[in-house]
Amino acid sequence: MSDMAAPAAGISGIIDPEVLDCTICFDPLQPPVFQCAVGHVICSPCQGKLINKENCNTCSLPGGYNRCYALEKILESLRIPCANAAYGCTVKTHYHEVEDHGKSCPHAPCFCPEPGCNFAGSTVALLAHLTGGHMWPSTELEYNVKLTLEVKAGVHVLHRRDRSPFFLVKFTPAPPPYGSAASVLCVDPDATATMEKGRKFRCQLGSSNVDMDWQQYSRFQVRSTTLSDGWPPTEDGGSLYVAPSTESITVSITKIMRDICSLPARKNIRSQQLEHFCKRKSSNPDAKTFSQPRMGESTKKQHISTM
Numbered sequence: 001m002s003d004m005a006a007p008a009a010g011i012s013g014i015i016d017p018e019v020l021d022c023t024i025c026f027d028p029l030q031p032p033v034f035q036c037a038v039g040h041v042i043c044s045p046c047q048g049k050l051i052n053k054e055n056c057n058t059c060s061l062p063g064g065y066n067r068c069y070a071l072e073k074i075l076e077s078l079r080i081p082c083a084n085a086a087y088g089c090t091v092k093t094h095y096h097e098v099e100d101h102g103k104s105c106p107h108a109p110c111f112c113p114e115p116g117c118n119f120a121g122s123t124v125a126l127l128a129h130l131t132g133g134h135m136w137p138s139t140e141l142e143y144n145v146k147l148t149l150e151v152k153a154g155v156h157v158l159h160r161r162d163r164s165p166f167f168l169v170k171f172t173p174a175p176p177p178y179g180s181a182a183s184v185l186c187v188d189p190d191a192t193a194t195m196e197k198g199r200k201f202r203c204q205l206g207s208s209n210v211d212m213d214w215q216q217y218s219r220f221q222v223r224s225t226t227l228s229d230g231w232p233p234t235e236d237g238g239s240l241y242v243a244p245s246t247e248s249i250t251v252s253i254t255k256i257m258r259d260i261c262s263l264p265a266r267k268n269i270r271s272q273q274l275e276h277f278c279k280r281k282s283s284n285p286d287a288k289t290f291s292q293p294r295m296g297e298s299t300k301k302q303h304i305s306t307m
């Protein structure tokens with residue numbers, strides 16, 4: 001980003017963004033810029049693609065297009081503050097970089113999922129709000145280290161020491177023969193970019209019953225969200241259904257190494273996003289009662305797994 005080169009002082013004001021957009025493709029202009037005799041400006045790619053270079057595409061005046069150095073200088077000196085400045089982003093970009101930065105801005109606000117609460121803020125502020133304001137229980141998390149959580153209706157916050165992104169484990173009542181369902185979300189300001197690039201974290205939820213001698217696990221890639229639309233439907237991600245008598249589950253979260261996992265060969269090996277299995281240490285017939293239900297079609301249509 002080019003904010004470092006921005007002038008130390010300048011004037012600020014309001015400008016109609018249309019005057020900084022190409023009159024043919026309407027994309028934000030960046031140098032080099034071309035104009036007709038009366039100032040209809042176009043971008044360099046459009047200028048290259050024009051079949052008739054003799055007349056202006058907008059007003060048909062003869063004379064073709066010439067470089068517009070004055071507007072190029074304005075575009076070069078213009079710095080636009082990020083729309084998330086109120087949430088702590090200090091980046092100022094060139095006009096044509098605004099959209100790209102907005103998609104990956106680490107200060108994009110995340111939203112409180114509690115019904116009726118309108119709080120929005122950085123992940124650090126939201127974490128403090130959820131644990132301090134709503135008094136949601138929280139536990140510090142290390143990647144790849146198994147944690148044990150009590151099965152209790154409500155949400156449990158898992159956060160790392162650097163506090164961003166953080167995770168929410170939600171326990172909801174489930175129909176018989178299950179007692180509860182546990183689901184996991186990653187609260188991440190970078191959620192839009194994550195949708196394009198693929199999920200960042202993998203989670204394994206597990207429970208076991210020593211008396212009945214069985215264990216069950218659910219492994220899935222964790223959905224990232226800013227919670228801008230509230231809590232997503234439980235079926236839109238992975239979950240673990242547990243028996244009514246289950247008192248605790250284990251949770252472990254692993255960072256997905258994108259450069260390794262995106263190798264095509266690995267994609268083919270595991271093409272399902274969700275992997276559910278019930279692992280029995282013995283042939284206890286009761287164990288199958290608690291095998292995982294089929295996930296909805298909508299879940300399967302999501303990203304091809306890179307697990």
Ligand SMILES: [Zn+2]
Nearest residue numbers: 022025043046
């Ligand atoms: Zn254009």
Ligand SMILES: [Zn+2]
Nearest residue numbers: 036040056059
């Ligand atoms: Zn013109």
Ligand SMILES: [Zn+2]
Nearest residue numbers: 082084089105
């Ligand atoms: Zn920003």
Ligand SMILES: [Zn+2]
Nearest residue numbers: 112114117119
């Ligand atoms: Zn709230």
